């Protein structure tokens with residue numbers, strides 16, 4: 001039987017280095033919040049395939065829905081021959097998206113494509129070119145996605161030139177010295193130094209920075225952005241690829257803003273692991289591109305649409321939004337208890353079940369500790385816990401565990417995390 005070492009050797013020989021791999025593990029099967037590798041070792045999955053498995057691995061309802069669709073039709077290309085699940089999904093997502101205005105929605109396959117499409121629409125609708133994104137933000141690995149992403153290594157290094165007219169403002173991050181007022185000033189500085197507001201098509205923001213470190217945008221900041229956008233006719237895009245589909249205690253994190261984005265992007269957990277992303281936005285903007293300007297061969301694939309409809313049903317049947325809040329509270333309590341034991345943990349934060357800890361040498365917030373972060377993850381995987389790190393300083397451990405995980409499994413995972421921490425700080 002193949003083992004991890006043998007498969008890693010084959011992988012290294014056949015696949016490029018740039019395709020990173022967090023752990024030298026090959027999965028064999030998975031169920032809910034547990035994975036078993038090719039050697040039969042069991043793991044608790046606190047990473048959820050990077051925010052994709054809010055409804056867990058192989059949820060029986062989602063598997064059944066996909067199998068049923070597979071037996072009917074699995075590809076036509078929606079723009080050639082349509083199918084009802086696509087339309088039903090659009091209707092149901094529109095219903096769940098904030099904003100007291102008419103909306104439309106359509107589908108693609110990846111988060112990066114959804115982001116690209118949101119910008120295409122904003123440009124087509126405004127007739128403007130410039131886009132403002134944020135430092136530390138992540139928006140994907142396509143050319144425009146990379147341009148919007150606010151972190152050079154490893155995402156942009158060597159891959160330029162990037163599309164023109166992309167500017168980066170500061171994302172509010174009080175822990176690292178950027179308050180709401182300073183972040184807003186940095187947007188104003190772009191209008192003053194780089195591009196007039198009247199030429200800006202869109203501002204794109206993650207409600208909580210995902211890859212950037214689980215920093216939460218304060219409500220007053222997004223409300224001020226909304227005002228700026230209204231004042232200057234700029235389209236506000238919420239990139240909810242990582243925050244969406246119930247991760248933060250509400251279906252969309254932007255529901256907690258008190259103001260609505262004009263366009264929302266979703267992907268990851270919306271289809272429980274099947275490749276699907278969405279652009280949902282103001283109907284008047286969404287209708288601006290010409291027929292044929294939007295879409296893609298596989299975009300909104302029937303299997304992925306069936307999965308996404310099943311995800312919506314599972315959220316209702318299992319009350320996963322309430323569970324998201326409860327999981328967040330439980331994780332936060334566990335991590336706060338851990339923080340009292342280890343001065344390296346200087347911040348426990350998040351929104352709903354999107355929870356993280358940030359690590360510093362000697363507890364000094366001038367000294368982000370990327371090495372300790374790596375060691376904790378390494379000790380955790382040895383003990384059968386999948387953890388993900390993130391952050392502009394690579395010193396954040398984030399948790400994206402399935403919301404369907406039992407309390408007992410969360411406790412077990414937190415206990416392993418505690419052991420991994422003790423081993424790593426030695």
Ligand code: PMP
Pocket residue numbers: 050109110111112113115138139140141206210211239240241242243267268
């Ligand atoms: N936007 C955000 C906020 C993300 O977190 C990600 C993926 N980590 C993307 C866009 C890109 O999504 P994908 O990898 O599916 O292209």
